[in-house]
Amino acid sequence: MTDIVFPAMSQDKADAEGVVATWFVADGETVAEGQLVAEVAMDKVDMEVTAPVAGVITLAAAEGDAVRQGGVIASIT
Amino acid sequence: MGTVDTNTRTDLYRTMVLIRSFEEAIRAEYHADKKPAWDIGAGLIPGEMHLSAGQEPVAAGLMAHLRPDDAVTATHRPHHLAIAHGVDLNKMTAEIFGRETGLGRGRGGHMHLFDPDTHFSCSGIIAEGYPAALGQAFAFRSRGSDAIAVAVTGEGAANAGGFHEALNLAALWQLPVVFVVEDNDWGISVARSASTSVASNADRGAAYGMPSTRLEGNDVEAVHEAAGEAVQRARTGGGPSLIEIHTLRLWGHFEGDAQGYRPDLDQVDERDPIPVYEATLRADGVLDEEGIGKIRTEAAARVEQAIQFAKSSPTPDPTEARRYVFAGAN
Amino acid sequence: MTATMPQTGSRRLSTAKAMVEAISQEMERDESVFVLGEDVGAYGGIFSSTTGLLDRFGPTRVLDTPISETAFIGLAIGAAVEGMRPIVELMFVDFMGVCLDQIYNHMAKIHYESGGNVSVPLVLTTAVGGGYSDGAQHSQCLWGTFAHLPGMKVVAPSTPYDAKGLMTAAIRDPGPVIYMFHKGVMGLAWMAKNQRSIGAVPEESYEIEIGKANVVREGSDVTVVTVSLSVHHALDVAEQLAGEGISCEVIDLRSIVPLDRAAIRASVAKTGRLVVVDEDYASFGLSGEVIASVVEHDPTALKAAPVRVAVPDVPIPYARELEYAVLPTPARITEAIREVMHP
Numbered sequence: 001m002t003d004i005v006f007p008a009m010s011q012d013k014a015d016a017e018g019v020v021a022t023w024f025v026a027d028g029e030t031v032a033e034g035q036l037v038a039e040v041a042m043d044k045v046d047m048e049v050t051a052p053v054a055g056v057i058t059l060a061a062a063e064g065d066a067v068r069q070g071g072v073i074a075s076i077t
Numbered sequence: 078m079g080t081v082d083t084n085t086r087t088d089l090y091r092t093m094v095l096i097r098s099f100e101e102a103i104r105a106e107y108h109a110d111k112k113p114a115w116d117i118g119a120g121l122i123p124g125e126m127h128l129s130a131g132q133e134p135v136a137a138g139l140m141a142h143l144r145p146d147d148a149v150t151a152t153h154r155p156h157h158l159a160i161a162h163g164v165d166l167n168k169m170t171a172e173i174f175g176r177e178t179g180l181g182r183g184r185g186g187h188m189h190l191f192d193p194d195t196h197f198s199c200s201g202i203i204a205e206g207y208p209a210a211l212g213q214a215f216a217f218r219s220r221g222s223d224a225i226a227v228a229v230t231g232e233g234a235a236n237a238g239g240f241h242e243a244l245n246l247a248a249l250w251q252l253p254v255v256f257v258v259e260d261n262d263w264g265i266s267v268a269r270s271a272s273t274s275v276a277s278n279a280d281r282g283a284a285y286g287m288p289s290t291r292l293e294g295n296d297v298e299a300v301h302e303a304a305g306e307a308v309q310r311a312r313t314g315g316g317p318s319l320i321e322i323h324t325l326r327l328w329g330h331f332e333g334d335a336q337g338y339r340p341d342l343d344q345v346d347e348r349d350p351i352p353v354y355e356a357t358l359r360a361d362g363v364l365d366e367e368g369i370g371k372i373r374t375e376a377a378a379r380v381e382q383a384i385q386f387a388k389s390s391p392t393p394d395p396t397e398a399r400r401y402v403f404a405g406a407n
Numbered sequence: 408m409t410a411t412m413p414q415t416g417s418r419r420l421s422t423a424k425a426m427v428e429a430i431s432q433e434m435e436r437d438e439s440v441f442v443l444g445e446d447v448g449a450y451g452g453i454f455s456s457t458t459g460l461l462d463r464f465g466p467t468r469v470l471d472t473p474i475s476e477t478a479f480i481g482l483a484i485g486a487a488v489e490g491m492r493p494i495v496e497l498m499f500v501d502f503m504g505v506c507l508d509q510i511y512n513h514m515a516k517i518h519y520e521s522g523g524n525v526s527v528p529l530v531l532t533t534a535v536g537g538g539y540s541d542g543a544q545h546s547q548c549l550w551g552t553f554a555h556l557p558g559m560k561v562v563a564p565s566t567p568y569d570a571k572g573l574m575t576a577a578i579r580d581p582g583p584v585i586y587m588f589h590k591g592v593m594g595l596a597w598m599a600k601n602q603r604s605i606g607a608v609p610e611e612s613y614e615i616e617i618g619k620a621n622v623v624r625e626g627s628d629v630t631v632v633t634v635s636l637s638v639h640h641a642l643d644v645a646e647q648l649a650g651e652g653i654s655c656e657v658i659d660l661r662s663i664v665p666l667d668r669a670a671i672r673a674s675v676a677k678t679g680r681l682v683v684v685d686e687d688y689a690s691f692g693l694s695g696e697v698i699a700s701v702v703e704h705d706p707t708a709l710k711a712a713p714v715r716v717a718v719p720d721v722p723i724p725y726a727r728e729l730e731y732a733v734l735p736t737p738a739r740i741t742e743a744i745r746e747v748m749h750p
Contacts, residue, residue, distance in 0.1 A: 021596030024419040041596040182522025191521035208481020216489035242478035401523040404582035
């Protein structure tokens with residue numbers, strides 16, 4: 001199983017929080033390596049998140065939920 | 078004055094005579110059938126007519142340096158520039174007469190002449206021809222060509238927004254453009270002194286960061302010299318320039334303009350640049366009576382041929398009025 | 408549904424990313440395509456319409472301009488006349504006032520005035536629409552204004568799939584196309600979005616025919632003709648009303664010029680009832696044109712008076728309560744459908 005974590009977008013605050021703005025895949029979908037799975041946002045900066053491996057994705061955060069950088073937002077088996 | 082060789086001087090004169098011959102012929106045709114009451118919409122050439130008599134030195138001096146693949150954007154007063162740049166005289170005349178064989182198949186008219194063969198275009202919206210020239214220059218440079226764009230407006234346009242935006246962007250991007258301002262003293266009925274906050278638009282060009290100059294005297298050879306420098310600068314990657322040329326509007330803003338507002342009306346004819354240049358060429362031994370006569374006769378014949386081509390061309394089919402709105406299947 | 412919809416399970420993009428993908432693929436394919444406008448470079452467009460293009464294609468093909476709409480739209484026109492294919496962005500459609508001459512007197516008329524001898528293969532992209540309190544000068548749609556002026560095609564995609572297909576078609580079109588993207592369908596991270604702003608998009612290049620509407624939901628009781636963000640609201644309402652036994656047919660126009668009058672007429676011939684949802688101003692625009700298209704063709708087609716849901720000829724207000732009182736909300740669409748069902 002591979003975790004997808006909220007990317008490190010803040011140098012200053014280690015526990016800075018952002019949100020998953022958009023999920024591009026549904027819970028339980030099969031994803032390909034490199035596929036765009038989410039767009040996250042922190043302090044008005046947006047970043048794309050892609051699947052590090054292929055597999056079935058399980059979402060761990062809902063759109064709009066606050067998530068700490070480094071926190072798990074999904075996992076792929 | 079730099080030295081301009083004899084052949085060039087003769088060519089400059091020949092171009093100016095051709096332009097004047099054309100404008101006089103169009104003027105006659107335009108008014109011929111608007112009688113007895115003058116109706117702007119009547120006759121073989123209806124609508125507005127803005128003729129360039131007196132401004133021939135600008136066209137002749139400038140276009141002598143251009144190639145057919147150089148672009149020219151002009152205004153509602155375009156004939157002298159089109160003729161000097163080599164736009165097909167038959168097709169141009171047919172367009173003025175609104176015929177199917179015209180440059181725009183009769184859909185554009187005298188203010189909207191488009192000739193892709195010489196990259197010539199004009200429009201009647203003040204200052205709005207400057208931006209398109211930027212784009213043509215941009216395209217030429219993008220393709221590695223040394224073709225340039227020449228954008229011509231009147232002095233009234235130098236107070237309009239598009240003029241200023243275009244100068245800034247051309248200088249910022251160092252586009253291969255030559256900006257020309259034809260100062261004929263009058264924005265319709267408003268004198269330059271009543272419209273323009275500065276004495277010279279060369280100052281405005283300089284304010285936008287480009288080499289700029291203002292020429293007095295409506296002198297075709299002075300235009301030729303200044304234009305040569307500006308064209309060369311643009312062609313060799315030196316960026317844009319601005320040339321303001323103090324010229325002369327010999328006739329009204331448009332045909333039908335009584336010019337009651339114009340105090341210098343009775344002195345205008347003595348400033349006519351063609352007799353002035355003709356006298357100079359005679360004095361310098363470049364042309365004699367016979368040579369002048371030959372040039373005039375040839376010009377008149379060429380113009381007559383164009384007018385006959387136009388008059389004998391078919392008028393457009395009204396059922397096709399909506400054709401050419403969109404590109405593609407038509 | 409049209410036959411060209413992609414399979415479920417294909418990868419999804421936001422409308423913004425789909426639009427960018429189309430531009431990117433065309434720029435790869437055709438080196439005469441280039442992009443210019445304010446903040447289209449490093450910023451990627453303030454509504455993410457050009458994100459990533461500068462990195463991929465460099466500053467000679469993706470150009471930030473000064474705030475000089477007349478100059479840079481005119482520049483795009485001149486470049487197009489010489490055979491390049493510019494994509495020029497007017498940041499907000501509300502800014503059209505400062506450069507409308509270049510658009511409607513030049514871009515739109517050169518082909519006609521030249522008797523077809525000069526073409527202007529240009530795409531003018533622009534952000535439209537309200538709903539996030541940007542006020543009267545930053546929330547308009549104005550497709551009715553552009554559509555009214557001859558010589559330019561006008562498209563407004565509502566979904567990622569349509570956004571990519573219409574952009575590809577617009578770039579390849581030999582004439583000028585105004586591509587109007589509603590900020591509310593872009594799927595931006597920083598603006599509330601409808602779930603339909605994210606959708607499946609094929610990876611390969613494809614075109615959607617400009618001038619062809621899409622029946623996005625089939626129905627038998629009432630035809631709802633709409634475009635852009637309002638398509639999403641209309642579909643939400645249709646789903647809800649289905650539970651009450653009202654069967655709505657929703658037509659996504661996709662193109663305003665050319666207007667797919669045949670699709671509108673065919674649908675109304677079937678249902679006999681018409682609701683038009685148009686986020687532009689109500690009077691003298693698209694909604695009236697849709698109704699006229701039906702009535703001119705067959706005045707007997709309608710069983711009830713048509714109803715339009717549009718912005719009621721008022722500058723878009725700033726305060727949320729006021730803004731949402733004038734926008735064509737799902738509540739107003741619902742009310743309009745009920746009205747046409749039971750006049």
